[in-house]
Amino acid sequence: MASLGSHANVWDTCLQLLRRQGYHLEVKLADEEDEDGLDAWLAEKDGFTFWADNPIELLGLAAVYEDVRPEEDRPYWWSAKTVRERPDVREQLVDEALAVRDARVAELAARRERDPGGWEAEIRSAFCLAGDARHAAGHLRLPRAELRRVLDDPRLVDLRDEENCGTDV
Incomplete structure (x- = not known):
């Protein structure tokens, strides 16, 4: 049994962690008339912007950035440390x-x-x-x-x- 799972009650913990790591945070609210609309969660740091459907995903994207530490925003920078092997x-x-x-x-x-x-x-x-x-x-x-x-x-x-x-x- 998981001792921590993906649930909205973990969101604030993720957002606080991102703030402690120096990310500027923002939420773009979905249009009220869009029944299926999702809020967009954004984090920005060092000129890189990350967006996700929820703060847990946002923290995951930031973790990729923290691991790779790209010097510039180039296409597919996030895969720099990804080993391409099959099966993946x-x-x-x-x-x-x-x-x-x-x-x-x-x-x-x-x-x-x-x-x-x-x-x-x-x-x-x-x-x-x-x-x-x-x-x-x-x-x-x-x-x-x-x-x-x-x-x-x-x-x-x-x-x-x-x-x-x-x-x-």
């Missing part, structure tokens, strides 16, 4: 996450065969702890599509009923 880090992390997810699906399927009572108890417990299917899938570390397949089991049909700690997936 994002692809590696996604591949790792897919492998972990697939292993968890296989692990739960194997438990169903090996220990049906324990398998059922684990799923029921996740539903009762979570309160809804979306969060139960998270507790079980399963994709929701896989949880829907699991709930097709006749032993678990009642979990689709909210009165039994379940809800539609």
